[in-house]
Amino acid sequence: MSFDTTCRRLAEQFPEDFASWLLGYRVPLTELSPTELSIEPIRADSVILLQGQAEIVHIEFQTDPKDDVPMRLADYRLRLHRRFLEKTIHQVVLYLRETNSERVYQNCFEIAGMYAEFNVIRIWEVPAEDLMAFPGLLPFVGLSRSDNPIQTLRRAVREIQNIVDESQQHEAMAATYVLSGLKFEAAVIGQIIRRDVMRESVTYPRRTRRRTRGRTGGRTGGGSDRISDSSSNSPLETRPF
Numbered sequence: 001m002s003f004d005t006t007c008r009r010l011a012e013q014f015p016e017d018f019a020s021w022l023l024g025y026r027v028p029l030t031e032l033s034p035t036e037l038s039i040e041p042i043r044a045d046s047v048i049l050l051q052g053q054a055e056i057v058h059i060e061f062q063t064d065p066k067d068d069v070p071m072r073l074a075d076y077r078l079r080l081h082r083r084f085l086e087k088t089i090h091q092v093v094l095y096l097r098e099t100n101s102e103r104v105y106q107n108c109f110e111i112a113g114m115y116a117e118f119n120v121i122r123i124w125e126v127p128a129e130d131l132m133a134f135p136g137l138l139p140f141v142g143l144s145r146s147d148n149p150i151q152t153l154r155r156a157v158r159e160i161q162n163i164v165d166e167s168q169q170h171e172a173m174a175a176t177y178v179l180s181g182l183k184f185e186a187a188v189i190g191q192i193i194r195r196d197v198m199r200e201s202v203t204y205p206r207r208t209r210r211r212t213r214g215r216t217g218g219r220t221g222g223g224s225d226r227i228s229d230s231s232s233n234s235p236l237e238t239r240p241f
Contacts (some may be wrong), residue, residue, distance in 0.1 A: 003096055004046035006139075006178045007061035011048040013171050014136020019050065019057060021134055022092055022119075027052045049080075051087070056080055058091045063182070065103035069093060074109035074116035091118035096143060097182050098124040128152045135163050139175035143183055149227055153180060154192050185228040 011018050015029040029050040050057040058076055062069060073091050080089050095104045108117045128144040131137040132155075141156035142149065153176075160176060163169040173193065180189045 003063045003179060003182065004061045006175050007094070007096070008046065008048050009171065010136055010139060010175050011050065011059060013168055014134070015050050017134035017136030018059065019052070021131070021137060022057060022059070023055070023090060027055065029057060032056065047076075051084070054086075055088045055090060056084055058089065060091075060093045061096065062093060063096045064099065065095065065101050065106075067103070069103075070106055070109035070116075070118075073118045074114070077116050077118075092121060093118060094121045094123060096123055096179065098122075098143075128156075132156070132159065135160070135168070135172065139172055139179050142176065142180045149183065150188060150192075153184065153188075157192055181226075183227055185226045188228060 012031055015031070016026055019029050020026045029052045032049040032051045046061050048059045048061075050059075058073075058080065060069065060073065073093065077089055077091060080087075093107075104120065104122055107120045108115060110116075123140055123143045124145060126140075126144045128141050128146040131141050131144055138156045138160050142153035144152070146152040157173070157176060160169060160172045163172060177189060177193050180193075
């Protein structure tokens with residue numbers, strides 16, 4: 001399962017948490033299928049559409065920036081407006097992996113005679129405390145801004161264990177495991193998220209096999225920038241977890 005798909009599942013499980021964070025107020029939202037726009041979504045795994053009584057929230061999760069994102073947002077805005085004339089449309093692109101690319105700062109699509117604007121969130125610039133108040137956003141805490149990323153991730157995992165709904169707790173824990181791979185070495189994640197906890201997630205076996213194959217085939221995509229626990233007095237054991 002990709003990073004983008006993992007985020008989409010979180011938004012499906014915790015729509016009100018995402019709304020409260022992005023809109024600044026709590027509102028009940030339900031998922032809107034892209035098929036209601038009479039289109040096949042370009043990347044269904046990275047798109048989540050949520051609707052309330054007076055608003056539509058369109059979130060695009062992106063691991064890395066892509067050239068076609070601004071045009072895709074403009075396309076969705078027009079189609080959403082045509083279908084829901086009376087509703088306010090909020091569009092957000094959430095970038096997951098820290099980068100120096102200028103594309104993560106682009107917040108509009110502009111051509112002759114047309115201008116469409118959207119919001120951009122670079123998760124590595126968001127203070128960890130801003131996410132801690134929302135259970136559905138805890139899996140992003142490890143990627144957020146913090147003076148001590150490893151301890152912050154530990155704290156997020158402890159908070160996830162306090163989620164009352166068991167299925168939501170398992171989903172959040174599995175998502176934390178997956179998303180943390182964008183920033184932390186596997187051994188660090190293995191120390192923080194216990195294997196016995198992860199096994200309770202229905203998606204754990206598939207993710208474990210994928211992570212194991214990745215280690216066997218070699219690390220790609222900037223793995224050398226990931227955080228290891230160099231302060232530990234004991235060696236970290238690298239293993240499937």
